Amino acid sequence: MSNKLEKKLPESLKENTQYVMAFGLIATMLFAVGFPMFVIFFFGIFAYFLWKTFSQPSRNGTREIFEFYLSANEILRDDERRWFGFELQEVINRGERLLQMMNGAPPLVYFTLGALYNRIGDHKSAVNHLSYIIENENADESTYVYPTPELRNYVRILRKFERDPAEAPQTSAAVRALERARRNRGKAILENSREGLLLLKGKKEKAMIKQKKQIERLAEVNAETTAPRSVVDELETKIEQNGKSLFEANNSQTANGEKSQTEKNGNSKEDAFANHKPISEVLRDIYDSK
Numbered sequence: 091m092s093n094k095l096e097k098k099l100p101e102s103l104k105e106n107t108q109y110v111m112a113f114g115l116i117a118t119m120l121f122a123v124g125f126p127m128f129v130i131f132f133f134g135i136f137a138y139f140l141w142k143t144f145s146q147p148s149r150n151g152t153r154e155i156f157e158f159y160l161s162a163n164e165i166l167r168d169d170e171r172r173w174f175g176f177e178l179q180e181v182i183n184r185g186e187r188l189l190q191m192m193n194g195a196p197p198l199v200y201f202t203l204g205a206l207y208n209r210i211g212d213h214k215s216a217v218n219h220l221s222y223i224i225e226n227e228n229a230d231e232s233t234y235v236y237p238t239p240e241l242r243n244y245v246r247i248l249r250k251f252e253r254d255p256a257e258a259p260q261t262s263a264a265v266r267a268l269e270r271a272r273r274n275r276g277k278a279i280l281e282n283s284r285e286g287l288l289l290l291k292g293k294k295e296k297a298m299i300k301q302k303k304q305i306e307r308l309a310e311v312n313a314e315t316t317a318p319r320s321v322v323d324e325l326e327t328k329i330e331q332n333g334k335s336l337f338e339a340n341n342s343q344t345a346n347g348e349k350s351q352t353e354k355n356g357n358s359k360e361d362a363f364a365n366h367k368p369i370s371e372v373l374r375d376i377y378d379s380k
Contacts, residue, residue, distance in 0.1 A: 113134050113137065113138075117130045117134060120133075151188075151191060151192060151240055152240065152243050152244045152247055154184065154187075154188060155188055155192075155196070155199065155244060156247070156258075156261050156264075156265075157184075158181065158184050158185050158188060158199070158202070159198070159202065159261065159264045159265055159268060160260060160261060160264045161181045161184070162181055162185070162202045162205070162206055162264075162268070163263075163264035163267050163268055164264075165177075165178060165181060165206065165209060166202075166205055166206070166209060166268075166271065167267065175210075178206065178209065178210050179210075181206060182203065182206050182207065182210070185199060185202060185203040185206065186203065189203070192238075192240050192241070193238045193240065193241075194234065194237065194238045194240075194241050195241075196231075196241065196244060197223050197229050197230065197231060198265070198268055198269065198272065200219045200220075200222055200223040200229070201219070201220065201223045201224075201268070201271075201272045201276060202268055203215075203219045204216045204217075204218075204219030204220035204223065204279070204280075204283075205220075205271065205279055207219065207283075208220075208279050208282060208283045208286075211286070213283040213284070213286040213287040213290060214287055216279070216280075216283035217280065217283045217284055217287060220276065220279060220280040220283060221280060223272075223276075224276050224277060224280055225280075248265070251265065
């Protein structure tokens with residue numbers, strides 16, 4: 091295991107340095123304006139105590155961590171109890187909120203969250219949390235050299251419970267159970283989540299292959315159904331052309347029949363009036379005769 095540590099200032103020294111720089115800038119501006127030095131000094135002491143009061147780590151955040159341990163241990167404990175989905179989701183959301191709220195959360199929080207995700211079947215999230223805490227050397231407790239105020243307060247309460255378990259027996263039992271599960275079954279839970287993730291990916295691939303085959307079959311069926319339709323369209327076209335040809339042939343036959351009938355009779359309706367004079371000539375003849 092690599093115990094290489096970064097050389098950096100503690101968080102408290104960083105915060106004090108930032109305060110001194112900010113106060114120095116403000117004090118210089120006030121002194122330039124004309125404020126007395128004792129007023130600036132009094133203002134600096136008052137602001138420092140006010141800042142320290144409101145920047146103290148919240149005890150409620152530390153209490154939420156141990157409450158999360160209690161709830162998670164009840165769920166992960168194999169006592170044949172049936173849990174509703176919203177109960178599991180509420181505990182998981184509490185753990186995720188702790189990771190977002192606390193800078194440098196304890197490793198046990200990551201393991202507990204990973205085990206809960208494995209419990210509900212979210213193997214991707216389980217692998218993310220468990221691999222970070224089990225396979226990452228920098229996630230071990232020994233690498234936390236420069237703690238945040240929240241982490242320091244958490245460790246203080248944790249050691250107090252360890253020294254005197256009777257003060258909080260259920261919380262102490264939950265922490266011990268989770269630490270034991272992390273030590274004895276952490277790798278097994280991680281491998282189980284990875285197997286479940288591979289199985290889920292295999293199911294997705296099979297589903298995609300099945301869907302692709304269904305699309306191909308549907309395309310084949312469409313191809314089979316469109317082929318007869320083209321034949322039908324072709325037949326309809328031929329029938330239409332044949333119908334027109336037949337109609338034209340009937341018309342020509344009718345015309346030829348009428349013509350031959352006219353020639354056979356020697357005169358037709360047109361021939362009956364072909365030799366008649368126009369009425370103007372008839373009238374002229376009548377007037378000339380008179």
